[in-house]
Amino acid sequence: MAKPIGLEVSLAVSEAVRLCDCDVVAAYPITPQTHIVEHLSELVANGHLNAAYIPVESEQSAMSSCIGSSAAGARTFTATSSQGLALMNEMLYIAPVLRTPIVMAIANRALSAPINIWNDHSDIMSVRDAGWVGLFAENGQEALDLTIVSFRVAEDRQVSLPVTLNIDGFTLSHFIEPILLPTLEEVAAYLPPFKPLVKLDIAKPISMGLLGTPESYAESRKATDDVLLGSLSVIKKAFAEFHKAFGREYKAVETYKSDDAETVLLTMGSISETAMTAVDEMREKGEKVGLVRLRVWRPFPSEDFLQAVSKAKNLAVIDRHISLGVPFGPVCLEAKSLLYDAPARPSVTNFILGLGGRDVTREDFKEITQKAKALSGKSQSRFDLIGVWE
Amino acid sequence: MIEIRFHGRGGQGAVTSAELMAQTAIQRGKYAQAFPSFGPERRGAPVTAFLRISDKPIRVREKVYKPDVVVVLDPTVMNVTKVDAGLKPDGFLLVNTHRDGADLRKQYGFTQKIATLDAMSIAMEILNVPITNTVMLGVFAKILGEATPDDVREPFLNRFGATLASKNQAAFEKAYAESKLEAS
Numbered sequence: 001m002a003k004p005i006g007l008e009v010s011l012a013v014s015e016a017v018r019l020c021d022c023d024v025v026a027a028y029p030i031t032p033q034t035h036i037v038e039h040l041s042e043l044v045a046n047g048h049l050n051a052a053y054i055p056v057e058s059e060q061s062a063m064s065s066c067i068g069s070s071a072a073g074a075r076t077f078t079a080t081s082s083q084g085l086a087l088m089n090e091m092l093y094i095a096p097v098l099r100t101p102i103v104m105a106i107a108n109r110a111l112s113a114p115i116n117i118w119n120d121h122s123d124i125m126s127v128r129d130a131g132w133v134g135l136f137a138e139n140g141q142e143a144l145d146l147t148i149v150s151f152r153v154a155e156d157r158q159v160s161l162p163v164t165l166n167i168d169g170f171t172l173s174h175f176i177e178p179i180l181l182p183t184l185e186e187v188a189a190y191l192p193p194f195k196p197l198v199k200l201d202i203a204k205p206i207s208m209g210l211l212g213t214p215e216s217y218a219e220s221r222k223a224t225d226d227v228l229l230g231s232l233s234v235i236k237k238a239f240a241e242f243h244k245a246f247g248r249e250y251k252a253v254e255t256y257k258s259d260d261a262e263t264v265l266l267t268m269g270s271i272s273e274t275a276m277t278a279v280d281e282m283r284e285k286g287e288k289v290g291l292v293r294l295r296v297w298r299p300f301p302s303e304d305f306l307q308a309v310s311k312a313k314n315l316a317v318i319d320r321h322i323s324l325g326v327p328f329g330p331v332c333l334e335a336k337s338l339l340y341d342a343p344a345r346p347s348v349t350n351f352i353l354g355l356g357g358r359d360v361t362r363e364d365f366k367e368i369t370q371k372a373k374a375l376s377g378k379s380q381s382r383f384d385l386i387g388v389w390e
Numbered sequence: 391m392i393e394i395r396f397h398g399r400g401g402q403g404a405v406t407s408a409e410l411m412a413q414t415a416i417q418r419g420k421y422a423q424a425f426p427s428f429g430p431e432r433r434g435a436p437v438t439a440f441l442r443i444s445d446k447p448i449r450v451r452e453k454v455y456k457p458d459v460v461v462v463l464d465p466t467v468m469n470v471t472k473v474d475a476g477l478k479p480d481g482f483l484l485v486n487t488h489r490d491g492a493d494l495r496k497q498y499g500f501t502q503k504i505a506t507l508d509a510m511s512i513a514m515e516i517l518n519v520p521i522t523n524t525v526m527l528g529v530f531a532k533i534l535g536e537a538t539p540d541d542v543r544e545p546f547l548n549r550f551g552a553t554l555a556s557k558n559q560a561a562f563e564k565a566y567a568e569s570k571l572e573a574s
Contacts, residue, residue, distance in 0.1 A: 006413030176424040273449040361452040
């Protein structure tokens with residue numbers, strides 16, 4: 001039986017890309033994504049991964065190269081963070097409509113200003129409407145596993161959309177953890193070769209990325225949205241088959257001790273593990289608290305989410321980003337809008353924490369639980385910022 | 391679960407220490423987690439790294455605030471950082487210094503058990519560089535019973551390559567043989 005090895009999570013992602021036999025990596029290094037692409041460049045240079053590594057001059061070029069290589073039928077990977085993602089912005093909106101199934105790891109990091117290299121979710125939230133599938137990993141094994149799942153979902157012919165795999169910068173990407181590496185054969189059995197829906201081929205020329213006139217633009221956007229919404233069933237199937245092949249189970253919405261919980265916390269990403277331990281510690285003291293985690297952020301798993309939170313009395317939504325000019329964070333806005341039409345809904349409160357790398361502790365979740373209970377049935381006019389200096 | 395905090399200066403291998411011990415523990419079938427205190431890394435600036443070792447999966451990613459063990463790779467850090475902050479009353483301090491524990495207690499007010507070793511001399515003698523991490527890992531492994539010289543062989547080889555690994559192995563073993571805990 002395979003034994004786990006102690007590996008930095010960034011390198012586990014690179015190893016997953018190797019195991020997926022990726023054809024093209026085009027990337028520009030940026031903290032804290034750097035170790036992912038450094039290791040990939042070593043794997044290519046040392047002949048462990050038979051791929052073209054394109055060291056581009058900017059992230060805008062990285063994403064442009066990825067779109068081109070994916071359109072030409074190559075399995076394509078890139079990775080970035082923060083300002084790098086921001087610099088890709090115009091190309092990010094193009095990839096989904098061209099149906100180019102690129103996989104991109106984002107080592108999530110705060111956006112400037114002030115300039116900050118540490119973790120929060122402001123980068124991914126800035127591109128939430130771009131049309132990419134968005135997955136969140138909570139630990140190193142998941143980062144590796146979900147990289148493999150990402151290729152499978154992206155390249156599924158019902159989907160053929162790009163996927164972001166979000167791993168919290170530093171607080172996940174730079175951790176050494178026990179990680180099981182599957183074999184090339186196991187991954188090949190799970191991930192079929194990439195057969196693009198359409199591709200750029202000089203033998204059979206087509207045009208991609210044409211002008212969308214007023215007569216066709218809306219239809220193109222709607223068609224992409226239909227495919228993105230429809231991808232949820234493919235994601236669930238990819239999770240189920242991953243479970244069968246590798247024995248590790250993933251769900252679009254994960255729950256932890258939430259069935260009989262009076263107060264439910266909602267999280268995304270690697271803070272969920274700390275939250276689970278906080279839930280355990282609170283449960284030991286008789287607190288009826290549970291946790292719901294969004295593994296799939298886009299397409300938003302609406303039904304699974306409603307099912308997971310509907311029985312709770314209080315729902316404390318935790319955001320890692322301030323949507324400037326709006327009283328609540330982006331995850332809370334999704335939760336509130338979905339719950340508006342629900343026959344019974346919990347009292348919803350919003351807490352923002354862990355911005356720009358501020359440490360997220362078990363105590364923070366305990367404080368949030370008490371505050372959510374105190375606000376039960378009352379209306380909160382604005383998010384509550386947790387763990388700040390006063 | 392034991393929680394360990396490493397204090398050193400950039401370039402002395404505090405982060406590598408935590409990583410190597412995590413890899414050694416994982417190789418021994420335990421769960422472990424190592425991570426640096428992330429910041430703009432500068433050679434010579436005080437740095438911190440964290441390590442958790444457990445028999446069960448570790449589900450917490452906050453920094454280590456109440457360590458069981460504090461490892462000090464550079465004695466000068468004690469002048470600028472309160473290295474025993476949050477250290478449990480029954481915890482240990484493992485310090486690279488040519489001074490003894492009683493002397494440190496007097497100056498810094500430490501109340502926990504202390505093991506000291508002149509790791510710098512061993513590092514200069516065997517490695518010929520002022521990098522004390524694998525020496526202090528020898529102290530750590532011995533006092534905590536978390537690894538034997540055989541356990542670290544493979545992680546050292548993976549990390550340093552054959553030539554450097556054998557020197558680091560020798561430095562580790564010398565520290566392992568010489569370390570003992572002083573009564574408080």
